[in-house]
Structures are given as C-alpha cells and as structure tokens.
Amino acid sequence: MTTPQEELLPGTRRALLHRIAVAQAEGRAPSLVAAVVRDGRAVWHGARTSVEGHGPDENVQYRIGSITKTFTAVLVMRLRDEGVLDLGDPLEKHVPGTSTGEVTVAQLLAHTSGLAAESPAPWWERSPGALRPSLADVLGDQPFRHPVGRRFHYSNPGYTLLGALVKKLRGAPWEEVLRDEVLDPLGLDRTGVRPQAPHAGGWAVHPWADAMLSEPAEDLGRMAPAGQLWSTTGDLARFAAFLTRGDDRVLRARSVQEMRTPAAPAEAADVVDGATYGLGLQIQHRDGRLLVGHSGSLPGFLANLTISVADDVAAVALANCTSGPMLSTVAADLVRIVAEAEPRIPDPWRPLAEVDPSALELTGQWYWGTYGFALRLTADGLASLEPLAGNGRRSRFRPNGDGTWTGLEGYYAGELLKAVRRPDGSVDHLDLGSFVFTRQPYDEGASVPGGVDPEGWRGFR
Template sequence: PAPWWERTPGSLRPDLADVLGEQPFLHPAGRRFHYSNPGYTLLGALVEKLRGAPWEEVLRGEVLEPLGLDRTTTRPQAPHAGGWAVHPWADALLPEPVEDLGRMAPAGQLWSTTGDLARFAAFLAKGDDRVLGAESLREMRTPTAPSATADLSAGYAYGLGLEIRHQDGRALVGHSGSLPGFLAGLTLSIADDVAAVVLANCTSGPLVATVAADLVGIVAEAEPRIPEPWRPLPEVDASVVELAGQWYWGTHPFGLRFTADGLVSLEPLSGKGRRSRFRANGDGTWTGLEGYYAGELLKAVRRPDGSVSHLDLGSFVFTRQPYDDGASVPGGVDPEGWRGIG
C-alpha cells in the first residue's frame, strides 16, 4: 500500500499486515509469474520466524560470511557512493534520500561492491555446500510459475529468486534491482562460465541487465571457455557402465552416457528430441533433472539371471535393439519379426 515504499522510512510499516495490505494476492497462486516486492518481505519474516533471529543476522551468518562477502551490508559503510537523480532534461543532479526500509528491507536494502557481487556470481555458478549445493542452484535456475505471453516472447522467465533470460542464443541467469539513486545488475552464463556486474549510482539511465548481458556475450565470444582437462573417474561401477551406450525407444535411437559429475545423460542420437540429465538416487535408479523427463524415474529392469532386460523411464521402455523381442515391450513384438514387403 501507499506511500511509495522505496522513499519512505520503514517505521511506517512496522508489521507484515502494513506491508501486505488488505488484498495481498493480485493473481491466483501458481497461475502466473508477477514480481512481488512484498513477497520478499514475507520471505524475510519467514527467515526470522524459522531461525529465531533478525533476517540480517541470518543472512550474515549463513550466506555472506561463508562466501566472503565482507563488503555486503544492510547499511552503507564508508567509503561508498551516494545516490543521485539525474534531471531528464538538464545536466543537473538531485541527491536521493537513504532510508532504513524496515520490514521492506529484504526486498532491496543491501549495499555491495562489484568484487563481492562477482564472488556471489561464482557461487551461483558452482555452488558452495556451506550455503547451497549445485543441485539446489540448478533448481533456482529452473522456471517456476508460467510467465505472461509477453515475457515468453521476450525470452524471459523467473526461477527461485533468479531471472532467466535468453539473448542472442545464450541462456542467462541473474537479477537486476534498483532503489532511488542506485541501479544494479548481475548476469551469468553457466555454459560460458562468464558473469558481469554493473552498478550505477543514478535513479535511471543505463539498462543494467542489458549492459551486463552484452558484456557476458562480448567476453564469451572473445575469450571462449577453456575446456576442463579430461580426467578418468576415480572409481567405476561395473553395473553402471554396462548401461552406457545405445538404446532404442521403439525405433528412436538414444545414447546413454555417464559424466564425470556423476550424472546420467540420455539424448537422441539424431540431436533432436527429448533429452535430459539424471541424478543418482543411491539405489540404482536416477531422477530426471530437466526437460520432458524432469522428475521421472529411470531404472534398469533386470532378468532373473541379473542381465539387463530394458530401461524403464516413466513407463517408457528402452531396449538395446529396436523393439527387442528379448525385452518386455508393451503390446508384445510380432513373432515373425522384421520383414520386407514382397
């Protein structure tokens, strides 16, 4: 509710009800994406409730200190830039107020530096088990509620706290933000292992997200990612290796590959069609991480003698030969086998 939250002290909204107002839900839950600053306030309140401490203390102890973000704080620390408004029709400046936003602080009251944000970008790319592991970060980079048609056509979606964009054929994640007097943007390309941070101490002007995305593209094209040196796995599970190679879903050929990061990759050999990576569940099965098979269970079905009959992926049967008559193909295989037409 009014007044303009970014330019008023937090003392005007001491309680959550003062932030959320009488109609906090603008859309049915889960139906579409709509950015919500009060939603971040609610998250801050939830952190305080679960941890029994102010959200700033929890953020410092559980995120900022483990990652070494020593210059990221909820209050400005000298030396710091002041925030300015630039007159749109004259070369004149107006200092912007700096407010303690109180309950609304989780929605944007963080002061930081390019160095700290670069370190944070490295965390978003690699993960840190003291804060969040790589698997949780993959989930953050996955779109959640559906976006509006205009967002989809612009290649924009939203994950768990991360903006997801596609620009010039490149998948980008990160976030932009602003408070009166300041603009900030962090953009990361996981595939290129390149991130860009853009900060400006003005209320409006540079499109920081676009500038950051352009910087990522320039660096990625001028300095392509150096491939990691190949190294054999420290240990090899023979029961897993025997599953690697070519499989058929009906007559569609697929390749199953085990990667150094412990994941399984299943993709069509034609290069087009349904593909996914799978994580091991520790019991000889794997769960899909993305695409058509996200959340689906992949398992090897074995015969009484221990040999592999087929792969079962969400009820889909993958066999070593097209419609292998030695496997359990739903509907059965014609006993006369493959034939020509005379």
C-alpha cells in the same frame, strides 16, 4: 589481485571499458562501475564517472535494490536444507496471522503467490519504513491481485514476508541473520543494510536537461528483505562466484543450482526473450546463452548481476541514477564480450575412476520404439541418455546406489531409470518412467508393451 593466467587480454579489457563508457555517456549516469568474474575470481574492474579525476573503485558502495531478494532467498534455502521448513509449506504454518492463506514458501520465492507487486501508498521506496510497522501495513486490506499459484507476478511484499519468516525461525532480525550466515562467511565485508563510506550518492537526472536532483535514501524498515542492501562490485563479484559454484559454508552447490532452475512461468511479454524466474533469481536466454542473476533499482540507483554458468563468466554493473543505462543489457554484454573473445577452455577429459560392470552393461544403443538413443557413462559418475539424431528428449541420470538412476533434467527430471532383467540375469529392457527401451527397434525378444507383430518387419506393395 589476479594472477597472469587469470588476466584478460588487452583487447578484451578495452572492449569492456568501451562498453561501460558508452553506457555511462549515453545513459547519462553520474557514475557507473562494473566487474567481470571468470573461473570464480574477479578479473576486471572498470569505472566511468562525471567527476573529473575521480573514479570509484570496487570498494565504493552503491544501493543494489532487488538484488537483495537473492540474498533473502539464500537464507530461506538454508532453512530448507536444514530441515527447518519445506518449500511446500504454507507461510502460515511458520508465520501465522499474515492472511496469506495457503501461499507457500516456494510461491513467495518464485513470485507466484498472487500478491500485489507493491505495498499500499505511499510509495515504499521513497518513504520511511516507519510508516509500515507491521506486516498488515505492508500487505494492506487487499493483498492479492491474482489466484495463488496461477501466474508469475513480481511481488515486493512477498519478499518482506520471507524476511519475516527468516526472523521468526532464526529468532533474530533478518539483517543479523544475513550477516552471520551469508555475508561474513563469504567475506562480503562491504555489503550491509546501511551505507558506509566510501559510498555513492543517489541522483535523479532530468529527462530533458543535463541537470541532477539528489534522491532520498530511506531506511525501508519491514521492506528491507526486498531491497535494502548496499554493496560494491567487489563484494557482488564474490557473490556471483558463490551463485555459480555454491559454498558449503553457506549453501551447497545443488541448492544453488535449484535456485537457478525455472520455478515460475514466463509472462506473455517475456516469452520472446525466454525470461522466467527461479527461486530468488531471474533467468533469461540472450544471444544464445542462458543467463541467471538479478536486477535492482531504488531511487538514485540501478544495479545488475548476470551470470553465464556455462561460460563460467559473470558481470556486475552499478550506477547511481534513478533511470539511465539499461544495466541488464550492459551486464549481459560484458559477459558476452569475455565469453566470445576468450572462450572457456574445457577441462581435460579424464576416464572414470572406477567402472561398475553392471552400469557398463547398460551403455550403448537403445531404442524407444523406432527412436534411437545412446546411453553413456561419464567421468562425473552420471549416465547420459541422448537421441542418436534430432532434438529428442535427453537427460543425465544420477545413480541411486541400488541399480536405479534418477533423471536430473528435462522431460525425465525426477523419473526413475532401471534395468529390467530376465530370469537368467540378462537385461531385457530399460524402463524409464514406464517407457521401454530395447536393444533393437521393437525387439521381439523383449517385453514390449502391446507385443510385437509376429510377422515382423516387412515391405509394402
């Protein structure tokens, strides 16, 4: 239940209902359920159905397909945070005999391994997992389609390998590890590898007639880490809140943020939409917003989870049809409706709890050559460097405790910022990855690479 402060306005709720009603009707979905999350809590649930007098609620299970991959990625990131593996490790270091050579854990997470998109025939989504009892059966005789690490190529077998990695390092089946380490701590009691009533049935809708055909619900076996899970809008709403904020019982906020960071280049066809992939999460720019999440589909089901971290709004949409409404668009629209109708209220400004004099000394105006920048300290303990005009390079910096700062984003991500002092202790300049920032443009009193023309600034005739 939501408190009055968390509830959406009546006009917003109607706009959300209208959006899913149009999607269900025009997409000819037997049913469509959705949820919206704001400030870490579900604030709206909606449903449309072709069954008169019955509307599935937030506890009815649907198959979520490849959203399963994000759950698998969380398990891998937990192993990394514990020091059990490094993302740069070749898979073969931990799961020998896969014939994947130097393919790394990170490349599997980001779909840059070069592996095929699908396992060998028959189509794994519509055939029993027992037909693929071993990893060799999943990969086939020619597992690669591209050179390793050269391009993004979505790979379902790649996530099967990550599931095998989890099983090997934890010494327990993937589904048991998932339950113990993610589902139970987050309270996702209605998420699991097999359906539990109440759950929707999967349907195919005839493309040229309003007729339906029941779809099989196969156990995917080895392919389970790529797409097996069933879930609800209620559970996925809680999962979306976790992917926004992190949860120290499962994965810290910094690691979740790392998952949301682009790790794979966009395909040429996706460049216009600004779509790319992180570590188990899809990333796209739409309507001026950065959206992260994942889509999913299996015969009889469609699913999408979309998050705007900046707006602190997320949406989940599920349908029980093989093809129909574009749920990625639906979920993005639900986020947009809430974000535009009820914009996020900023947190109150608060001053620094403590002021470090040596850090305060670095604030103010600096110049890289003739480009002007401002360095500020913020209440979250970070420093920000931003251009005084235009769209130049900018970044936030994290203090390292020794007077140096490490860049967190953009061109300066990972680069070191430090103050270079004169013998008397005063600051001569800032060094940022070898770039020299001075208090005046080409300050003649500072150590500027190449020196400063002794004739100084002058006019020209």
